[in-house]
Amino acid sequence: MIENQSIYLALSVVLFIIGAAGAVCRRNAIVVFMCIEIMLGGVGIAFVTFSRANQSLDGIFMVLFIMAVAAAEAAVGLAIFVLMYRKHGTIDLDKFNLLKW
């Protein structure tokens, strides 16, 4: 246990839920993408808190790899948004139901 551990964990839960709520409610694809980044930030705080509390570096490496995956995700995701916009003239997610059956 470290000082204020419960505050750090509460902050991480709140950030995660804010990001998830935004990803559910917003329709603009770029805002949804940013909400997913908020969720990753909340997860990162939880990882680093436990890493600190247990005198270990594993949580820090997890966050390091999450950052790398997020960077790859940003590159591919934004390229997909540009492609969607070029094809349909909008990135409103309610107008895309290609995978719905």
Next chain:
Amino acid sequence: MELVFLLICGGMAVISSLLVIFARSTLHSALWMVLSFFMVAIIYVLLHAEFLAMLQVIVYAGAIMMFVVYAIMMLNLRQERDAKVSVRVSKVVGVAALVVLFLELLLVGLGHSLTAMQGPITDSLVATHGRVAVISNFLFADYLLPFEVVSILLTAGVVGAVVLAKRVK
């Protein structure tokens, strides 16, 4: 003192994250997002993860947000600004499920005292060797394989982005 900083920065992180969702213009969302990333970086500093805080500022607030702002510039989203929020059954169900998840996470995370086996990285080890040296010793020994896999992933991501965004003739 740490508590004061934590409360200020945590509060600002929550407020700026909320403003990301509620801002009407996509560009304003992106700018609030930068503030949110900076606040998370300060919280990493409070948790004695200075290296991660630096990476957070460089990778997230620098590189990824630059990507996003470029995308906003290229997409001309002015029409979307006045789009109304659509209320659908699926969204209501989704938000209800999130509230349940929120309560569950708070209950599990704060209701119990979570303990685990203590690792080898004590404060005295960090004080004698320096934090970045300790991190790099572990990164290039125990975590060498994941490190290489991530570098392949990043290469694949860049190639994929170029292939996707290329105009088809």
